[in-house]
Amino acid sequence: MTASDGGECQVLDPLRLDLQLCFALYSASNQMTRLYRPLLQPLGLTYLQYLALLALWERAPLSFGDISRRLGLDSGTLTPLFKRMEAAGLITRTRDRADERRVTIDLTAKGRDLRARAVAVPPAVLGQIPMPFEQIAALKVTVEKLVSALRAAEGA
Structure with a gap:
């Protein structure tokens, strides 16, 4: 991964916390x-x-x-x-x-x-998430695919 900073290109540290998928999922x-x-x-x-x-x-x-x-x-x-x-x-x-x-x-x-x-709990939760329902539904499908892939990789 690279980042442009004033015309310079540099390699990003692969151990940066904000680059970790696991941390994004954990935080969510x-x-x-x-x-x-x-x-x-x-x-x-x-x-x-x-x-x-x-x-x-x-x-x-x-x-x-x-x-x-x-x-x-x-x-x-x-x-x-x-x-x-x-x-x-x-x-x-x-x-x-x-x-x-x-x-x-x-x-x-x-x-x-x-x-x-x-x-009453699920609609109350959805009502507090400031995202369109379509994005939430698509995210759920993506996360379910990730879980399925991780389970398959674990069993391999």
């Missing part, structure tokens, strides 16, 4: 999480709990492994998360009688009912 992720926090607080949810509930609201019950794959999170992150959600009365965790290693996560009535209040 942190900002999005901060944007969600005040919207989720009245629901009594953390951002990760919200993500887990989104998966469960689509189709519950789900196995622990299914949620892990959907969210890209390991058991070290999900186990304490599910324990807190169970203690809050949002989900149940049940061991499969046929296979004790398999745990099924299901919504309680309280967890299902919370969906009606959470439906």
